[in-house]
Amino acid sequence: MDILLQQAINGLTIGAFYALIALGYTMVYGVLKLINFAHGDLFMLGAYMGLTLISMYLGAGMTSGIIWALLVIFILVMIAVAIAGVIMERVAYRPLRRAGRLAPVVSALGVSIFLENAVMIIYGPRYRMYPKGLIPEIQWNIAGAQVTLMQVLTLVISFFLMGALYYFVHYTRLGTAIRATAIDHDVARLMGINVDAIVSLVFILGPALGAAGGIMVGLYYGRINFVLGWGYGLKAFTAAILGGIGNIPGAMVGGMLLGIFETLAAGYIPQGGAWKDAISFFLLILILIVRPTGLLGERVVEKL
Amino acid sequence: MRKKILVALSLLVIIALALAGCKPKAAEPIKIGFQGPITGKWAYEGEGMVKVIQLLMDKVNEQGGLLGGRKLVLVTCDDKGEPSDASLCADKLVSEGVVAVIGSYSSTCTEPASAIYNEHNILHITPSSTATVLTTKGYKQFFRTCFLDDRQGLFAAEFFIKKGWKKAAFIHDNSTYAKGLAEWAKKYYEEKGGTTVLFDAITPGELDFTPILTRIKEAGPDVIYFTGYHPDGGLMVKQAKELGITPGIVFAAGNACNNPEFIEIAGKDAAEGVLVSTEPLPGDLPYPEAKKFIEDFKAKYGEEPASIWWLMAGDAFNVIVEAIKATNSTDTDKMAEYLHTKFKDYPGITGPILGFDEKGDRLGTIHKFYVIKDGKFVPYEE
Numbered sequence: 001m002d003i004l005l006q007q008a009i010n011g012l013t014i015g016a017f018y019a020l021i022a023l024g025y026t027m028v029y030g031v032l033k034l035i036n037f038a039h040g041d042l043f044m045l046g047a048y049m050g051l052t053l054i055s056m057y058l059g060a061g062m063t064s065g066i067i068w069a070l071l072v073i074f075i076l077v078m079i080a081v082a083i084a085g086v087i088m089e090r091v092a093y094r095p096l097r098r099a100g101r102l103a104p105v106v107s108a109l110g111v112s113i114f115l116e117n118a119v120m121i122i123y124g125p126r127y128r129m130y131p132k133g134l135i136p137e138i139q140w141n142i143a144g145a146q147v148t149l150m151q152v153l154t155l156v157i158s159f160f161l162m163g164a165l166y167y168f169v170h171y172t173r174l175g176t177a178i179r180a181t182a183i184d185h186d187v188a189r190l191m192g193i194n195v196d197a198i199v200s201l202v203f204i205l206g207p208a209l210g211a212a213g214g215i216m217v218g219l220y221y222g223r224i225n226f227v228l229g230w231g232y233g234l235k236a237f238t239a240a241i242l243g244g245i246g247n248i249p250g251a252m253v254g255g256m257l258l259g260i261f262e263t264l265a266a267g268y269i270p271q272g273g274a275w276k277d278a279i280s281f282f283l284l285i286l287i288l289i290v291r292p293t294g295l296l297g298e299r300v301v302e303k304l
Numbered sequence: 305m306r307k308k309i310l311v312a313l314s315l316l317v318i319i320a321l322a323l324a325g326c327k328p329k330a331a332e333p334i335k336i337g338f339q340g341p342i343t344g345k346w347a348y349e350g351e352g353m354v355k356v357i358q359l360l361m362d363k364v365n366e367q368g369g370l371l372g373g374r375k376l377v378l379v380t381c382d383d384k385g386e387p388s389d390a391s392l393c394a395d396k397l398v399s400e401g402v403v404a405v406i407g408s409y410s411s412t413c414t415e416p417a418s419a420i421y422n423e424h425n426i427l428h429i430t431p432s433s434t435a436t437v438l439t440t441k442g443y444k445q446f447f448r449t450c451f452l453d454d455r456q457g458l459f460a461a462e463f464f465i466k467k468g469w470k471k472a473a474f475i476h477d478n479s480t481y482a483k484g485l486a487e488w489a490k491k492y493y494e495e496k497g498g499t500t501v502l503f504d505a506i507t508p509g510e511l512d513f514t515p516i517l518t519r520i521k522e523a524g525p526d527v528i529y530f531t532g533y534h535p536d537g538g539l540m541v542k543q544a545k546e547l548g549i550t551p552g553i554v555f556a557a558g559n560a561c562n563n564p565e566f567i568e569i570a571g572k573d574a575a576e577g578v579l580v581s582t583e584p585l586p587g588d589l590p591y592p593e594a595k596k597f598i599e600d601f602k603a604k605y606g607e608e609p610a611s612i613w614w615l616m617a618g619d620a621f622n623v624i625v626e627a628i629k630a631t632n633s634t635d636t637d638k639m640a641e642y643l644h645t646k647f648k649d650y651p652g653i654t655g656p657i658l659g660f661d662e663k664g665d666r667l668g669t670i671h672k673f674y675v676i677k678d679g680k681f682v683p684y685e686e
Binding site for chain 1: 475478503504505506507509510511512514515516518519521522535538539542546547548565568569571572
């Protein structure tokens with residue numbers, strides 16, 4: 001039982017990261033019908049920016065008040081990556097808005113390659129390590145399962161951000177504008193909504209969440225490199241499809257489920273570690289055969 | 305006038321040639337070839353190997369050479385670590401008339417070169433190419449002074465049994481090298497009475513290994529042997545500590561984790577007490593031959609040899625010298641026959657060379673366990 005509980009905690013932590021990143025994919029798809037392949041790389045950019053700011057803070061000889069400093073760094077990095085997201089949309093996607101669906105996808109792949117290589121050239125191709133011991137290494141033993149403070153923080157922050165996004169999209173005027181834009185750009189414009197501004201807003205929210213995920217991955221695992229975004233991006237994209245792409249609760253559910261699938265595959269199937277990814281993608285295929293629109297459906301109209 | 309000069313020159317040439325022909329045969333040097341990456345990404349290894357071989361060769365020449373006073377000369381060829389250059393090098397060394405060749409560094413270069421040396425029947429010893437496939441082609445004159453991965457597996461298995469660790473978990477990363485090592489270790493471990501409680505793989509480059517680690521915890525082995533590379537190994541060690549697996553269960557890793565970054569990723573606390581099986585660093589070799597050679601090397605070049613592969617090249621040279629001495633010839637068939645059958649228990653720089661098996665692989669093992677103490681690899685002492 002304690003093993004099952006431990007695996008559930010493992011799976012939830014992995015899933016929380018997938019969910020945070022999946023939100024970026026799903027919101028962009030909802031509004032633009034574009035799969036933003038560069039989103040995983042924005043997440044990676046967040047991890048590197050966080051590393052830079054934390055190193056600067058520690059380099060300045062300040063060690064007290066690290067918790068407050070981390071909070072400020074979190075916000076700064078989220079803003080910086082959001083700006084990168086907006087620039088990306090202006091430069092790579094907006095000029096192609098009327099060019100059909102294939103051209104922006106190719107453009108997204110180009111942005112992805114650009115970001116990866118830029119980070120590789122700036123930070124070097126080797127693994128980079130986050131400083132150790134920023135978050136106190138406290139752990140609890142709950143019914144035989146080990147839980148660390150960082151795991152709890154990861155889950156709390158992820159759920160808080162996801163909750164905040166859900167509230168924003170569903171219970172504010174801007175959120176209503178996003179949902180209206182997702183339904184139909186032209187009609188939204190007729191209602192007096194500035195569609196370009198809404199698209200920019202989506203490219204602020206998604207990358208900011210991804211950046212938060214990036215710093216948490218850095219703090220939690222301690223090891224980052226420039227292709228980080230590729231692996232996580234693929235998994236998060238899968239999670240978004242699993243939950244129903246274009247659907248915000250779907251991305252959250254999809255991320256958590258994918259994390260738990262993987263964990264159960266590695267934890268309970270013989271040779272499951274080696275076959276983990278194959279098993280989770282096989283499950284994805286099964287679910288899509290039964291429910292082609294994903295678990296919660298991809299009808300953007302009401303759900304986003 | 306011009307005609308006279310021509311005639312005089314021709315005469316001179318003829319005399320010179322005649323004289324050369326008359327030279328006593330004993331003085332004709334024996335050519336030993338070296339091919340390896342003297343420039344390029346592995347230049348460091350190739351350069352070091354040449355330094356080591358040259359030092360040993362000078363010693364032999366000071367003592368009067370071989371076969372009744374014939375001096376040795378080293379003919380080098382830079383293959384840059386590229387397979388295409390490796391074939392050209394082999395052709396060049398063959399046409400230079402070398403009697404034996406040491407090289408190349410990487411398996412991808414050694415493979416094409418070995419086919420050419422085999423075709424021309426020239427004794428060929430690689431100091432550092434560990435790919436199993438190299439000695440499976442039935443080449444009678446091909447040997448290596450390094451060890452295959454199965455020796456490391458054998459060494460680790462014997463060590464675990466000796467420590468009384470009866471149950472083990474083997475984790476690899478699905479790469480050819482890591483999977484091979486894990487499979488060898490498992491095979492030998494079970495042959496010696498150990499029980500494998502888990503044999504599985506992780507995905508390299510991933511960040512979260514807690515699912516498989518939790519499973520290991522449940523399986524309850526005495527030791528975990530991870531054979532993948534250091535970025536993943538370091539992270540596994542960190543997460544194993546967080547899950548409370550270590551220090552209760554011993555974490556051991558293969559030679560791909562022998563890298564300071566391993567400790568950096570794991571963190572000093574979590575890495576404490578982790579074991580790593582690997583070829584020893586030159587400075588940690590306990591053998592008198594090694595200590596003496598390192599002194600000589602320092603005296604000549606002002607630095608210690610940095611890589612075990614340099615010393616492996618030195619041993620390859622020593623093996624060639626022994627073969628020439630023992631057979632009193634430079635005939636490839638005789639030397640190869642000698643190395644396969646009669647060459648036993650030679651005190652090499654990298655440890656005793658027990659001999660070569662029928663495929664040309666070195667017998668025995670020189671692997672060591674290192675333990676991480678205070679963020680540093682130190683040789684493991686009982």
